[in-house]
Each structure stands twice: as structure tokens, then as C-alpha cells.
Amino acid sequence: MVLAAYNIGLWAQAFPFFGAERRGAPVTAFARIGKVRIRTRSMIRNPDVVVILDPQLLKSTDVLKGLKNGGKIVINSPSATGTGLGNYIIYYVDATKIALDLNLVLAGWPLVNTAILGALAKAINIPIGAVEDAVTAYLGGRGGDVNALAARKAYNEVRVIEH
Amino acid sequence: MIKPLTGNYAAAWGARLARVGVVSAYPITPQTTIVEKLAEFIERGEMDARIIRVESEHSALSAAWGAALGGVRAFTATASHGLLYMHEMLWWAAGSRIPLVMAVVTRTIGPPWNIWTDHSDIMGQRDTGWLIMMSEHNQEVLDSIIQMFKISEDPKVFLPGIVGLDGFILSHTTEPVDIPDQDVVDRFLPERRQPYILKPGDPLIMGNIPSDLRDNVKMRWDIHRSQERAKGVIRDVDREWAKLTGRSYGGLVERYRCDNAKYHIIGMGAWVGDMKEAVDILRDMGYGIGLVKVRYVRPFPGEEIAETLASSKGVIVFDRSVSPGSAGPLYLDVLSHAYIHGVRVPIQNVLAGIAGIDVGYDDIIGGVTMFINALEEGRWPLPSKIQWYFGGGEWWP
Numbered sequence: 001m002v003l004a005a006y007n008i009g010l011w012a013q014a015f016p017f018f019g020a021e022r023r024g025a026p027v028t029a030f031a032r033i034g035k036v037r038i039r040t041r042s043m044i045r046n047p048d049v050v051v052i053l054d055p056q057l058l059k060s061t062d063v064l065k066g067l068k069n070g071g072k073i074v075i076n077s078p079s080a081t082g083t084g085l086g087n088y089i090i091y092y093v094d095a096t097k098i099a100l101d102l103n104l105v106l107a108g109w110p111l112v113n114t115a116i117l118g119a120l121a122k123a124i125n126i127p128i129g130a131v132e133d134a135v136t137a138y139l140g141g142r143g144g145d146v147n148a149l150a151a152r153k154a155y156n157e158v159r160v161i162e163h
Numbered sequence: 164m165i166k167p168l169t170g171n172y173a174a175a176w177g178a179r180l181a182r183v184g185v186v187s188a189y190p191i192t193p194q195t196t197i198v199e200k201l202a203e204f205i206e207r208g209e210m211d212a213r214i215i216r217v218e219s220e221h222s223a224l225s226a227a228w229g230a231a232l233g234g235v236r237a238f239t240a241t242a243s244h245g246l247l248y249m250h251e252m253l254w255w256a257a258g259s260r261i262p263l264v265m266a267v268v269t270r271t272i273g274p275p276w277n278i279w280t281d282h283s284d285i286m287g288q289r290d291t292g293w294l295i296m297m298s299e300h301n302q303e304v305l306d307s308i309i310q311m312f313k314i315s316e317d318p319k320v321f322l323p324g325i326v327g328l329d330g331f332i333l334s335h336t337t338e339p340v341d342i343p344d345q346d347v348v349d350r351f352l353p354e355r356r357q358p359y360i361l362k363p364g365d366p367l368i369m370g371n372i373p374s375d376l377r378d379n380v381k382m383r384w385d386i387h388r389s390q391e392r393a394k395g396v397i398r399d400v401d402r403e404w405a406k407l408t409g410r411s412y413g414g415l416v417e418r419y420r421c422d423n424a425k426y427h428i429i430g431m432g433a434w435v436g437d438m439k440e441a442v443d444i445l446r447d448m449g450y451g452i453g454l455v456k457v458r459y460v461r462p463f464p465g466e467e468i469a470e471t472l473a474s475s476k477g478v479i480v481f482d483r484s485v486s487p488g489s490a491g492p493l494y495l496d497v498l499s500h501a502y503i504h505g506v507r508v509p510i511q512n513v514l515a516g517i518a519g520i521d522v523g524y525d526d527i528i529g530g531v532t533m534f535i536n537a538l539e540e541g542r543w544p545l546p547s548k549i550q551w552y553f554g555g556g557e558w559w560p
Binding site: 003011012013014015016038039040041042043045 | 165329338
């Protein structure tokens with residue numbers, strides 16, 4: 001998303017937060033997108049958007065903590081259930097199904113992170129073409145094409161609920 | 164060419180553009196992706212270099228040093244416990260006066276095990292004789308590695324140098340970085356120079372027990388003098404880089420909104436970005452505040468800092484490490500050099516961000532307003548000149 005945002009003239013920054021976790025454990029990552037150079041490096045305490053790659057996290061973690069009133073939730077889920085009744089705009093898409101349909105699977109895990117980028121692009125008004133170009137450039141080759149297609153499918157299939 | 168790069172990839176690009184010939188590699192979080200990226204460049208044939216895989220950090224620096232002694236531009240990278248393990252070799256490299264550059268991705272030292280950034284590791288190397296700088300953002304990482312080769316290889320200096328970058332908040336943060344063209348770097352960076360080259364069939368002795376101890380102290384004296392001379396070289400190199408790329412970092416320090424500033428913040432590393440945000444907000448709130456970003460901690464920019472603080476009414480130094488039983492090391496240097504230059508001003512130390520505690524501009528604003536309000540109301544120091552910040556608004560003397 002940093003690359004996509006940069007390519008349309010924005011500044012962006014992304015960073016992960018993890019310790020000794022291994023594949024499958026809950027981890028957090030942050031991104032900021034802005035019109036000018038971003039100087040702050042702290043963790044994001046009051047996000048405009050929360051992206052949730054696994055709906056199971058709603059049961060184990062307070063993933064919506066700090067989300068701004070009127071903020072957006074982008075969730076990998078076949079439905080919007082369980083995301084609470086707060087004043088949020090919910091974008092949901094079955095990224096797992098998209099990944100499985102495209103055989104984006106590694107060691108048994110569906111790779112949903114490129115698909116969810118398409119849903120996020122819809123939520124924050126980044127043109128999907130910029131995301132496709134970024135994914136293709138970042139991953140390269142056939143993998144780039146398949147992952148870009150996953151993002152495009154999620155962009156097309158994402159559904160929105162405004163409470 | 165502008166590309167989104169992590170701080171670690173920016174470091175690897177810096178070494179690649181400097182035409183490093185030998186890379187020694189030993190993995191440690193959060194440094195590992197620097198040497199991984201360099202291995203990838205070399206494997207793809209994009210970089211004409213050899214990579215030496217070693218069994219420890221002590222050997223990583225020994226191998227890079229050996230290559231540098233042999234006349235080649237050499238590079239390695241490490242962090243935290245790895246830097247501590249190679250500490251002895253830092254003295255040998257500096258004492259041999261061989262130009263060499265290393266990236267240090269700062270990380271807390273255990274126990275307990277902790278992968279997050281603080282500056283304990285890099286600040287623990289201050290007395291080795293190496294040039295030591297810290298970066299604020301990924302562009303500065305790339306530019307500083309190229310610059311450090313030029314500074315290190317200047318005959319007025321001939322000392323190895325560390326380019327520091329904060330773990331994760333730079334090393335694993337992706338943001339746009341301008342990768343200069345190779346021909347720009349080639350014009351900037353001359354052929355490698357070094358005081359001597361170790362060659363087969365041409366033996367020389369270095370570092371044996373001195374028959375006259377005065378020879379030994381002269382070597383330390385000369386390192387100290389070269390550190391002092393490096394100040395001018397660092398400023399010149401910054402200006403020359405600015406001519407080629409349009410990017411200047413101020414040499415040893417950057418002054419941010421210091422004009423007409425009544426109070427000053429001093430800091431070093433990635434959180435300087437948050438300090439700049441804090442200064443802008445505090446200025447909007449009516450506080451006359453400026454920032455001195457320390458880029459080089461060795462050589463220490465005592466003259467520039469004293470000059471800036473001469474008209475200050477109060478100074479707050481943020482340290483991301485501590486010397487237990489004394490204070491924050493940056494604070495101690497600021498205090499000393501202010502005193503050396505006859506500057507008398509209240510100087511507060513804040514020990515924050517230690518062990519990787521997340522610090523944002525709101526935390527900095529909290530500390531700075533507390534300090535300034537105490538000063539203006541005649542309550543300073545409140546309650547101690549050395550204050551700890553545990554995050555989340557929690558302060559301890």
C-alpha cells in the first residue's frame with residue numbers, strides 16, 4: 001500500500017510490530033498515508049481504519065481499541081457479524097475464499113494479505129490500478145499477477161455497511 | 164529513482180552504491196535483512212563483491228577488518244548483543260586506523276531478551292575511537308553510509324565509522340527513499356584511500372606491545388585529534404553531498420526552528436521525527452521552542468551545541484539509554500560541552516524510550532511542557548534533573 005500510495009503522489013510509511021511470534025500467531029502492523037513526509041514513528045493509537053485479516057481475532061483481541069468514532073473496519077469475513085455496533089463503517093470481503101480460489105496457499109495457510117489490500121483500497125479511496133501495479137512490481141512474475149488479481153477481486157467483491 | 168525501502172534495505176543500497184567489495188555476515192534481529200539483501204545483490208550479479216559468512220559477530224568484524232586491511236572497501240552490520248560481542252574488535256579496528264563502515268541497528272540489551280530499539284548498544288561504543296552517527300529516517304541511512312565511507316577514508320580521519328538506525332521504527336519501516344544514480348555516487352566517492360595495505364610478502368607489525376608507553380598514548384592522542392579533525396570533514400562532506408543530491412543534514416547537527424527559540428530540545432535517532440512534530444505543535448501553542456538533532460555522537464558537536472544553547476533559557480535532553488549510577492550519555496555530553504564552552508543554562512534529562520517503550524510526539528509534548536512550566540513557575544527541577552519516562556504519561560525520578 002506504501003508503494004501504491006507513493007505512485008499516486010502521496011507519502012506513506014508502514015511498519016510491523018512483532019516479537020517472537022511465528023506464522024499463525026496474531027501480529028500487528030501499522031501504515032500511515034499522507035500528503036506530506038510523515039515524521040512520526042510511534043505506534044498508531046487512534047487509527048482511522050482497522051484492517052482485520054482473521055475474524056477469529058475479534059474473539060481474542062480488542063482489535064477495535066482506539067478506533068476513531070466514525071472510523072472504518074476492513075475485515076476478511078464472509079459476513080459483517082461480530083464487528084460490534086459502534087459508529088463504524090464496515091467493509092467485509094471473504095478474502096480467504098479469494099485466496100483459496102486462486103490457490104494462494106503456503107504451508108496450508110491461505111495468503112489473504114494481498115486480497116485484503118483491494119478491500120482496503122476501496123475503503124480509503126486508493127485506485128485499484130495503483131494497488132495492482134504495486135503488487136505486480138513488488139512480487140514480480142506470475143506470483144505478482146495472481147496476487148494483483150486477488151486484490152482486484154476483493155476490490156470488486158467488498159461490501160459496505162454503515163451503522 | 165525513488166522506491167519504498169525499509170531502513171535495512173536503504174543501508175544495503177548504501178553499501179552497494181559505495182561499491183563495497185567485501186561483506187561479512189552474521190545474522191541478528193533486527194539487522195539480518197541488511198546482509199540478506201546484500202547477499203541477494205551479490206547473488207544476482209548486481210554487486211561485484213564477496214560475502215563472507217562467519218560464525219559470530221566477533222568474527223564478522225574481524226573478517227571485515229581483515230578485508231579492509233587488505234585494501235578493499237568492507238562492510239558489515241550488527242545489533243545489540245552482537246555489537247557487544249564484537250566490542251573488542253571495534254578497538255582493534257579503530258586502533259589500526261583502517262577505514263571501514265558498519266551499520267548498527269540499535270536494539271535493547273538484555274536481560275530480559277528484547278528486540279525493540281533503544282540506544283544502549285551504540286552508546287556503549289563511544290570510547291572505541293569509531294565515528295558514530297544516528298539516522299532520523301531511511302533516506303538519511305542510505306546517504307550516511309555513502310558519506311561515512313568518504314569521511315572514514317579521508318587522510319585527516321582514517322578511522323572506522325558506524326551508521327546507526329533504530330531497530331524496527333527505521334529498520335523495518337517502509338517509506339519512499341531516493342536511490343541515487345551510481346555515477347553520482349562514483350563522482351562523490353573517490354578511490355579508496357587508507358594509511359597502509361597488508362599484503363602477502365610485505366609484512367608489517369601492528370599492535371604489538373610497545374617498548375615505550377608514550378607510543379601507546381600517542382596513538383590514543385592521535386585518534387582523539389583525528390576525531391576533532393573529522394568535524395570539518397563531516398561538514399564538508401555534507402555540503403558536497405548537498406550539491407550533488409540537494410540533501411543536506413547539517414553535518415554534525417541539524418537545528419530545527421532554533422531561530423528566536425527560548426527553549427531547546429536535544430535528541431538523536433528516529434524519534435527526532437516525533438520531536439519535530441512536537442516542536443511544530445508547541446510553536447502553535449505559543450512555546451518558543453527549537454530542536455537540536457544530534458547526528459554525530461562521535462565526534463561530539465560540542466561547539467555547535469554550546470553556540471546554540473548560549474542564548475537558551477532551558478534545555479531538555481532526551482536519552483534513549485542510561486548509564487546507571489550517572490545519567491543519560493547524551494545528557495552528560497551536552498552538560499560537559501556546555502560547561503567547557505562557558506554556557507550556564509538549566510539542562511533537564513529525560514530518559515525515555517528505553518527498552519523500546521513507544522514514544523510519540525504527544526509524549527514529548529507532555530515532557531517538554533512539564534519542564535517549561537516548572538521552569539517558568541520557579542519549580543524546576545521537579546522533582547529531579549534526571550527524569551524517567553515509562554510511557555503512557557508515567558514519570559519517575
